[in-house]
Amino acid sequence: MDTAPLHEPFIATRGLTREYRMGPAVVRALADVSLNVQRGEFLAVLGVSGSGKSTLLHLLGGLDSPTAGSVLVNGRDLATFTSYERTVYRRTVVGFVFQSYYLVPSLTAEENVALALTFQGRFGREGRRLADEAIRRVGLVHRAGHRPSQLSGGEQQRVALARAIVHTPPLLLADEPTGNLDSATAREVVSLIQQIHRDLGTTVVMVTHDHEMAGRLADRVVRLRDGRLAEEGAAGA
């Protein structure tokens, strides 16, 4: 993957379309989206709910397959990946943060973070060190032994963030990470994401409906409306 030419975008979509069948009706969640994400870029995807933002993220993260069009990773079509390569892509290249945190309720914060490492085949001393580091990065060392039910929403999202970056993935996909949080907590989480982006050079694609926040943080903002790319502009535009 690193052999790709430097001018080539890290992630690109070409005519990306995703349709869902809902009984007799076909719902088009994403229609003909073409988009380039450069390595190290912070891209915000704006849109109201139902505009296809999450679908876009799922497609970028290899969780879902497009009906038409393609997702290119370093120029290689994700559709040509074998099922195992796709798993490895999810495991090593992508880190996911969701609106509803999606922590495993029976595991402590630290165990949740380590879970991602387990699937990557890293555990024992190395796993603990990486998990500790990720938890320190999100500032939750004092809450590491708590279960999700004992944590506030903001704390849970920070655990989820630690889990997403524990393996220092080059790509962080954040799906409305502040959607369930009050504005003060939201700011904390967002500034953490920004810090990770800056410190680790992580490419971030963040979906949000808060265009003020998007404009403030992102290098570039794109807007989705009814599954189509509506406009594209530089941050602050």
Place this chain on the structure above:
Amino acid sequence: MRTWRIILLAIGSLRRTPLRVGLTALGVAIGSSALVSMVAFALGVQRQAETPFRALGLVNVIRVSPKRDKDAGRGPALDDAALQRIEALPGVEAAYPDFRVRGLKIALGDKTTTAVAIGLPRDVPLPGTAGDLLVAGEYFTPGTRPEIILGTQVARDLGLDTPQGAIGATLRLETSGLAPAEAAKTFTFERKDLAVTVVGVYDLPNLMAGKMSGAVLLPVDLMRQIPGVESGSLLDRLKLGADPTQPGYPEVTVRVRRHTDVAPVDKAIQAMGFRTRTLLSRLEDMRTFFLFMDVLLAAVGAVALLVAGLGIINTLLISVLERYQEIGICKAIGASDGDVFVLFLTEAGAIGLIGGLCGLALGRAVCWGLEAAINSYARAEGITAYLEVFAFPLWLVTATVLFSAGISVLAGVCPAVRAARTDPIRALRRE
């Protein structure tokens, strides 16, 4: 290593629903305990039935006789030369003529009794665990000393009240019979008294008691001195249709070292041109019956375990539904389909293993209780020997645990496949 980690993860997640996991494992435990106790019963009964044969070493015995005339051609003579050839076969412990005298008169002072005398070789010890049957004294000593071993019944009949007290007593054997003269053309009636020393007393377990404790054992060389013993079975020989003028013994006992030697030695002796009979072959018939019994009882137990398997399927399917979202999360953070499959299959296997081990303990406890009950009933009926109704050989223990784990893993396949195929998007979307 990575898979091992995932297995540990699966075992950890069993703790989340202890009641449900416990009940499911209990189902497996009941199933496997049914299986193990049923088979243990079948094995126990079989062992109980075979023990007497084994104890007397009868399993390792081949009886050899000359071919009858009506068989294809007349076979070679079963004489001392033939005995030597048989004794030289690999695996053979001893070969000796099967001397047996019925109604042998035994006297001690003014007390007399009659008994069956059985000839046994001096130079080889008693077969199997038969040596344990000696309650006093020793087996015959090598040499030619006139010795006798008494059954407890005979000892009592002679007024020797304790087995220990009988050792060293000198008895008089009053023998008589038709001894051959002039190369077996004519016979003369002979009487002969033999003085013998008691060297041992044997007793038989209650179950096999009866006639046998009314017998005495004599060394083969001593038996030869009893007039007519070598020709005494002339009538038997005629009855069998054999040539009465043929030299040699009507029947010879061949003892082999191990029961696995029976078949090859049997074959070799047949190849020499003799007829053979083995108890093992009759025991095989009995075993076929027991095999049927084993299979039947195992089937009943297996049905119980299969029902428990359905319980596992049910439990895990519910678990898959409950953890639908969690499966989605795991996939989103890098779990492969295979990882999820292993995760759920391990849970099934662990439930099975726990259930199997508990079932084993449960089965063992139940059998122990039943055995105690059966024995107290047996004692009330006057049977003093302890009856081991159940047998738990190591293979049964291992097989039970492996079988319950196996069934459980099998039951886990369907839920595990379902979990592995979960679409992460749909799983994540469900709130």
